[in-house]
Amino acid sequence: MPSEHRLAPIVVTVLGIALFATMDAFMKSAALAVGAYSALILRNAIGFAGVAPLWLALGGRWPRRAVLRIHLKRGVVVAFMAFTFFFALVRLPLAEAIALSFIAPLIALYLAALLLGEVIERRAIVAALFGLAGVAVIVGSKLGAQALDRDSAIGLAAMAFSAVLYAWNLVIQREQALVAGPAEVATFQNGVVALTLLPLAPLLFSLPEAAAWRDIGAAALLATGAAMLLAWAYARAEAQVLVPVEYTAFLWAALFGWLFFREELGPGTVTGAVLIVIGCWIAARRRPEPPEQSAL
Template sequence: MTRGHNLKPMLIGAGGLAFLCAMDAVIKYLNRDHAVLIVVIGRYLLGTALAMVVWWGAGRPRLTREMWPAHLLRGAMIAASAFLFYWSLTVLTLAEAITLSFTAPLLTPPLAWAMLGEKMRWQNFAAGILGFIGVLVAVQGADIRGETRLLGLAAVSGAALTYAVALVLLRARAAADGSVVVTLMGAMVPLLMLTPALVFLPPELRVMPALTALPWFVLLGLLGNLGVQLLSRAYARADAQTLAPIEFTALPWAALFGWAFFGEGVAPAIWLGGGIIAAACLWSSRAAAPAH
């Protein structure tokens, strides 16, 4: 893939992340009145239903035995990352949680090298470092004191690691399986893995959502599926370390949604960091990739 071909998949992936950030805002809203596990399962239940409709309409692409091991592992990583990240939203602002999760792009190049044999290119690694500097600028002044907020920080760190592994596995299967199958598996497998955990919820938290909340859960499924569809298309066109810095584009979206829907302040440092992040993404998109 040549330099000129790198920008398009990055734009597609950035669009997917915008949908996923909107989904995170809906999740933060639902977390106010529902247990985190209920919200996570609701997200993947509606996501699976919508993905099944798309899968059926696409001619029911085959789900082969060969593809299951990778999708089971990816589903486990998605389930762990989702639960940890969604729980962090109960104690951190949306922009803080997104910002602190940006260790994932830094982890992607070495994981892609270890798991897929992708050659680590210094331009992509340096772009990731530059993007993370943007994160450090953006997070200046954030208050992460207190035991609960420290647990939130730990949860985001765990979510970043499992999310990075899921991204690498997405790259491994996106081109072979297609976005329809990848999206279906990315919703169905976490649903099957998380649903049994409902038995461990205290009875007072095992409350099903009211009918008035159902449109929000449908919106969760729709936003999540759109985001994963676009990301899978991006990862089918470019390798994992080239696309890693686009994760940083989630920060401006998180700041916007946090301000618009939750009244969370947006410090000037966030926008300065966002500019640095954008520069990192552009640099990564111009880095030469191996010819296909």
């Protein structure tokens, strides 16, 4: 395969992660104004309304049962993953929250063993230890800097739960990208997430003000574009090649956290993020498996 073809999925993934990181900043602003639930369900409803006509115009057809099952499974996982992530995001600095979410690829190794019957290698254990050390440094630096209040503790717990779901999402993501095009992936992800969250509307929904609508609309556009770019990339390269690229999100999160919210980036967060990234790089350098036995 030509080198430019090998590089293309990586470049597209970098762009997709940049869009997602920008979306996180808009969503944090919207969630602070109207709540994580309202911001999320409206983001996905707007995203569905925008991308579904494109999918149909490109000849989109109702998927086969096996493909629909994958769409539904990932959509439900993403719904709860995203809700707990944005719930945590309004209680934690942006860069700190993104850094903590980096443990997801490590958790994905163990979920692959549990769900797909893979053998956990020694590298995976070493990687997990680096990841746990990174989380301990981030949480420890937060405890050292200030007393851990109730909101921060709830935010940390929500982010941990979101990271587990994100790991499961990583296990499903390549499987989905191999059976559906980018427009179909974005259509069903937006639609299924919105429908999954809909039953909670009588309890949690609030109508946004004009400024929040602007942020939610921007987030919907960015999230849909990012989902399509990542679906394209994951259909053309193994997840173990692309997952490490996700750690560029920390740089964007640090920048946008400072620009949007004047959040300071502490040395503990940077050190912890580096340890987590080292762990994930160790995990990504595992001995390659035959394609039919790929973890993701």
